[in-house]
Amino acid sequence: MRRLVLGLESSGEHQSAALIEARAGDDADGVELACRLLGEVRVVREARAPDVLLELVAGVCERAGTEVGELALIAVGRGPGSFTGVRVGLAVAEGLSLASGVPVWPVSTLEALALNALWPGREVLALIDARRGEVYAGLYRLLGDARMETLLAPRATTCEAAVREARQVTAREVESAAPAAGERMVMLGSGALAYGVGDRALPRAAHVVSASAVAERALALWREARWDAARAPTVDAAYLRKSEAEIAADLRDGARAMGGV
Secondary structure (H helix, E strand, O other), X not given: OEEEEEEEEOOOOEEEEEEEEEEOOOOOOOOOOEEEEEEEXXXXXXXXXXXXXXXXXXXXXXXXXXXXXXXXXXXXXXXOOOHHHHHHHHHHHHHXXXXXXXXXXXXXXXXXXXXXXXXXOOEEEEEEEEEOOEEEEEEEEEEEOOEXXXXXXXXXXXXXXXXXXXXXXXXXXXXXXXXXXXXXOEEEOHHHHHOOOOOOOOOHHHHOOOHHHHHHHHXXXXXXXXXXXXXXXXXXXXXXXXXXXXXXXXXXXXXHHHHOO
16 A cells, blocks of 8 residues: 655754655555655745745655655644744644545654664654753653664753753663663754764764654554554644744733732
8 A cells, every 4th residue: 555645844953855655555554654755955044934934845755756746644743843834744644634535644853853863772862952941851762663672751951951961861771671771872853963962973964853854753653553644642732832022022921010019
């Protein structure tokens, strides 16, 4: 059975769209699953508007000789990341779904980023620069075929705290003789680069969340759900903290309250 999955990612400095083809038998576990990237297009630091992402979708579909209505699934990065970028990606995914009837599967951008490490069995600390001295962080163990185990739930924290907590978790894994015992933790992402902890063995592209990784992760989750798209998470954003506008509003409200004392 042939399944086409469209991936959308706009939570960071890049906006991208990718199309992957998966072929598998009718078995629920998808033992014969084989994936192929049909195309991926990306723009850097364009205005985060829906029409830009829609143009990328049109381009990648045209190159692959297909249309949105022929897709089996639309995967989209749900954050954490840029508040505006995440909203744009979700809006485009929902709009395409509404027009075509193709289901949407939202994916954590931290999980998609972790896939760039490429080493099954390794612990990966995914770090996305959240500005204001913080990062969005999540620790995962890659299991192969875009599957993974969450070792440290996503959070907004300092890079120093994220690395310290991750090392504590991996130390416990070594003590318990886990499958990845003794292996070196991989740190990647814009947050890892911003604070100088990024793995130097990885190319710079590995520190960027891609639409193809979003599509691959959604495909793995869909497969685990026995190909039932109704089991997809709610299509909403995973911000992890308040936006700068909300923080500014809180500060203004606090100042007014103090002024009224």
